[in-house]
Amino acid sequence: MLKLLPLILSAGLLLAGCQTQSPIAPTTTAEQPSVFGKGTLYELTIQGGDAQPTARINSQRLTAQASEPFSTPLQFSGPLSTASFIDAQTRTRHVRATFKVTNNTARTRGTLVFMPAALTDTDGDPTNNAARPTVRDTPFHSVRLFDGSDASSQAERLIATRGKTFNAQTGLTEVDPLTTVFVEDHFALTGVDINTIPFPPVPGLSLKVQNYGWVFGLPQPGTSRNVTFAFDIPNIDLAQPGNAPYSFTLVFETVEQTVAPMSYFRNVITASEAYRIESNDYIRTPTTCSDARITNYIGTSYPEELKTCMIVQTENGTYGYFTTTNDISYQYSGTNFINYTPAAFPANMP
Incomplete structure (x- = not known):
């Protein structure tokens, strides 16, 4: 299972449609290292x-x-x-x-x-x-x-x-x-x-x-x-x-160090941003979090509780979502984590 990378994230997101959303301050549940x-x-x-x-x-x-x-x-x-x-x-x-x-x-x-x-x-x-x-x-x-x-x-x-x-x-x-x-x-x-x-x-x-x-x-x-x-x-x-x-x-x-899905997803965001900065390129099409451009930075371990994890990038940032095995989903807007069901990329990805 995967482990820790630091990331400071803030701000909010407005999403259109009938889905419910609630911005959260991400918490980390860690297993015994x-x-x-x-x-x-x-x-x-x-x-x-x-x-x-x-x-x-x-x-x-x-x-x-x-x-x-x-x-x-x-x-x-x-x-x-x-x-x-x-x-x-x-x-x-x-x-x-x-x-x-x-x-x-x-x-x-x-x-x-x-x-x-x-x-x-x-x-x-x-x-x-x-x-x-x-x-x-x-x-x-x-x-x-x-x-x-x-x-x-x-x-x-x-x-x-x-x-x-x-x-x-x-x-x-x-x-x-x-x-x-x-x-x-x-x-x-x-x-x-x-x-x-x-x-x-x-x-x-x-x-x-x-x-x-x-x-x-x-x-x-x-x-x-x-x-x-x-x-x-x-x-x-x-x-x-x-x-x-x-x-x-x-x-x-x-x-x-082993951590739960939210912390793993933070690691994925950090790694994706590192790739975007260092390569002067970006992940242009939706891809799974197991993509080598990400795992080259954080390894290939992942939480057993993770069912789906997707990332995509524009020239300006990183976006994505994940779903756990008990069907809890979070979306990353480029600035914030949103509890968002069903799992999907943000409607607006500048």
């Missing part, structure tokens, strides 16, 4: 605050006694690219790194969330820790300045986010729509407390998964797609930028 590749922790290390930082990802399997390297269900290779720049107007450093991720499993469907995790030493004995603890309640460790000195006190300044780029024409920093979608509030989106997920124990440590992460559609077995991790570091001293964190390591887990 699970850990993908149980016992696997990943560490992303970024070094360098200049235009071309270095980055690497390591993985380790946690056992009852310690940790050990092994063949993970996901293979990260690269980085394919890294970038860092300071927005002088906002005094914020923006850092990003893109990796290729290969699915080494036989799984053909799934949407994953790469969720940062804080690791705390539970007994004060560093000799029995299966992994390196992070700083306080953050998912970061090994935070250092340009000169290599310890900057653990600044770990809270590191903000996980979606990749950004600087628009030289407007002079503003903007979200790069080609980068991996970032969920800022997992609970608000899914209604699931991430701490209810039964993560494998980490010897010598307590593990607390954070309420945010990067959404990743699982590629087909043996195939790959890219993921971009990004971070903001605010309040940069422009006269002495070296006083801000220069290198750090992020610890993260891989969570597979």
Whole structure:
């Protein structure tokens, strides 16, 4: 079943005819999420605050006694690219790194969330820790300045986010729509407390998964797609930028999230819009939500409760509807979800 992508939707719709309609604030009913590749922790290390930082990802399997390297269900290779720049107007450093991720499993469907995790030493004995603890309640460790000195006190300044780029024409920093979608509030989106997920124990440590992460559609077995991790570091001293964190390591887990039809349909809308923006084209004829132009972004999982799901686009937007197995239908007008029966595309699709 499918999983989460963020989307903010508003406004209303007037429809002609005799059908009844009632605009709603969409709610999400989520099923119990699970850990993908149980016992696997990943560490992303970024070094360098200049235009071309270095980055690497390591993985380790946690056992009852310690940790050990092994063949993970996901293979990260690269980085394919890294970038860092300071927005002088906002005094914020923006850092990003893109990796290729290969699915080494036989799984053909799934949407994953790469969720940062804080690791705390539970007994004060560093000799029995299966992994390196992070700083306080953050998912970061090994935070250092340009000169290599310890900057653990600044770990809270590191903000996980979606990749950004600087628009030289407007002079503003903007979200790069080609980068991996970032969920800022997992609970608000899914209604699931991430701490209810039964993560494998980490010897010598307590593990607390954070309420945010990067959404990743699982590629087909043996195939790959890219993921971009990004971070903001605010309040940069422009006269002495070296006083801000220069290198750090992020610890993260891989969570597979399942959600109900409304959330899945939100994912479909988000993916369709991403396709329209990135391809400079659009889905001109009505098509099912299983179309490859959509599933390339979110994977091929879908809720069992979903009976029908259709999408169509114009140059200006995305429209569609879905029906559940108990014959509840919702229509998406391009701006809002409408409880609408019988299921149909909007009468007006500018």
